[in-house]
Amino acid sequence: MKITELLTKHTIKLQLDSQQKEAVIEELVTVLDTAGKLNDKEGYKEAVINREKQSSTGIGEGIAIPHAKKQRV
Helix, strand or coil: CCCCHHHCCCCCCCCCCEEEEEEEHHHHHHHHHHHHHHHHHHHHHHHHHHHHHHHCCCCECCCEEECCCCCCC
16 A cells, blocks of 8 residues: 555544553554554554554654554555
8 A cells, every 4th residue: 555545634633632652553543444544453553553662753843653564554
């Protein structure tokens, strides 16, 4: 899947309800799942959490692009 297929007005959330890292990941994974972009919500969430443990996907100014390379999208 190309990133242009994932980044739509339905998959970008600018105002998050959560502030803790795992809660934010849950919130964003739910956005992707609701948009019909995931095959395995829990598996993808686990992959993103594991990816964050390796290195943060934060890019500064409160912006991050959490992601994982899995066949779950």
